[in-house]
Amino acid sequence: MTRLVVLAGPTAVGKGTLVRALRERNPDIWLSVSATTRSPRPGEVDGEHYHFVSDDEFSRMIERGDLLEWATVHGTHRYGTPRAAVEENLAAGVPSLLEIDLQGARQVRAAMPEALYVFVEPPSMDELVRRLVGRGTEDDLERERRLRTAEVEMAASKEFDVIIINDDLDTAVSQLEALVLKPGKPRGNRG
Template sequence: MTTTPARLTVLAGPTAVGKGTVSADVRARYPQVWLSVSATTRPPRPGEVDGVHYRFVSPDEFDRMVAEGELLEWAVVHGRHRYGTPRRPVEERLAAGEPALLEIDLQGARQVRDTMPGAFFVFLAPPSFDELVRRLVGRGTEDEEERARRLETARVEMAAEGEFDHVIVNDDVARATDELVRVMGVTTG
């Protein structure tokens, strides 16, 4: 029996919109969906586990991965750290017919649109910009300078909503997760 390759779904949106929270909810409630683990040069935040939340790598290792074509996409995010999607695990899951989800930033989503034009692109939007600011300040993981940098990036990212195939407003995590899995076409029964 031949397995039909699955379609890749890309979830992107502005900083602090809750991409990681929605992805964690997908991981917890929909184990049939495979979530890509991005590589990053940034240090782990409290509670993050290497290989689960991100693959934390040195700048030299990231350079090697880029040079050897091991990343499906990569970008410098907020002008500081690099993030990228390891290519091989994504291709293996799709070839096996498994639903695959990438949670990435806008720059990465644009690269994936070029490299995998058959992917489905979902924009996760906040209920309002004020709510986005509240979430960023409330998580307490960035200093004032970093928050300002991220909010400036978020303004640019919000303007890209029209580039996506589907928009989900993250006003409730469980509802947003359920909508994401539904538009991915994942069988939940």
């Protein structure tokens, strides 16, 4: 039986890199494409990386119940998961993955408690800071905001079914791959 796997973790922990590597190994795993009100970063494609929508359209999506979850992230932009695509892929038996933030994972848990919730941690906070600075996509103010959010998110790791420490990409991908492709729901697995 196919289950939804919900992947969350702090900013710059490498969730996107982990998911890209997983899908290179397993292109049939479906990854939800979130809607967002933020502007595209260089190289991002609408409909592939995110559905980039206006604030007004995002509000209409909320009002219509089109989103499985949504949140304002880092106090600035809204992100959400389109509900219909998740439900369609699960009904079709397609291994399905959401890569979302902590707030979103909590909302999905309320709507879909049968999903498997996986938290990605950095090997250390120093490494998280290095990764955030190294990607160079945020200014100093945004970096500081994201680091404050990351500290809060790290404290919530105990809410998840499984923790993956992203210190070695191949190992982390293999751990995630096993969770997405295996039926059942492990409990208490801490990595």
